Amino acid sequence: MKFEGITDVFFDLDHTLWDFDKNSALTFKKIFKINNVKADVDHFLTHYEPINLKYWRLYRNNEINKTDLRYERLSETFKLINFKAEDELIHKLSEDYITHLSTFNHLFENTFEILDYLSLNYNLHIITNGFNEVQYKKMSHSKIDHYFKTITNSEIAGVKKPNPEIFNFALNLANTTVNKSVMIGDSYEADILGAKNIGMDVVFFDLRNMTVDANIRQINNLIQLKNFL
Structure with a gap:
């Protein structure tokens, strides 16, 4: 009706x-290559997607700010897949992600x-x-x-x-x-x-x-x- x-x-x-999930996955593949990140991107994404949703929920509820969201979702995922990522790399990936995300449409x-x-x-x-x-x-x-x-x-x-x-x-x-x-x-x-x-x-x-x-x-x-x- x-x-x-x-x-x-x-x-x-x-x-x-x-299509956020598809565009986001393509972005991570691009920025992992740019930054020579040796982690398996598909394995990373399997864990990242639910973690990202969790942090967006916290952001939506005003429990974290934008900067924390961008950093923590990456940091937690790398820890979960046992990949050692220094703070400098996480901050660089965080910025590169925002820069390149809108290039996939x-x-x-x-x-x-x-x-x-x-x-x-x-x-x-x-x-x-x-x-x-x-x-x-x-x-x-x-x-x-x-x-x-x-x-x-x-x-x-x-x-x-x-x-x-x-x-x-x-x-x-x-x-x-x-x-x-x-x-x-x-x-x-x-x-x-x-x-x-x-x-x-x-x-x-x-x-x-x-x-x-x-x-x-x-x-x-x-x-x-x-x-x-």
Whole structure:
């Protein structure tokens, strides 16, 4: 069943439109080569990905800052795989990662198709917790920036999803109201519950087959948004 009365569609960026895991893996392969890191990158990534999610959760909850996030996720992973990495190398990899991440721009299947479709009838927007200095580059380099009327970043808003203030900031920036808006994202806590808590309609982009509230609309391919919008 399609939503009614919607004028504005808000997307998360990483893990929703921009294929973070694939682009991140390619970035690590590149910067390991640049810095002559002899650790097996695939073995590293197997451990890094859940550790990264853990530190992003801490960052989202304001328990660590951006600098700590960037350093600790690498340090903990290297320790776990028993690879001795000096602080200097970890700091260098941390900087190189941010520098090179936006040079890889794989998007999820049907991203362009659904943005073309939705942009005909809706105002499109981004709400992201990602770092300000890389999110715009990701969108520009992947050629999706022109679809979006506004981009709300947690560093600009001063709060992170799921804090209701970032959603209200985004609504004000977009000059729209909660009853005319829908949020689409992959994080059940940050995107879906965060938006629902202020009364916004939601669509959960679920690639992990999570068990969630049966009343929440779910998709596992972006083209399925045509069922609701």
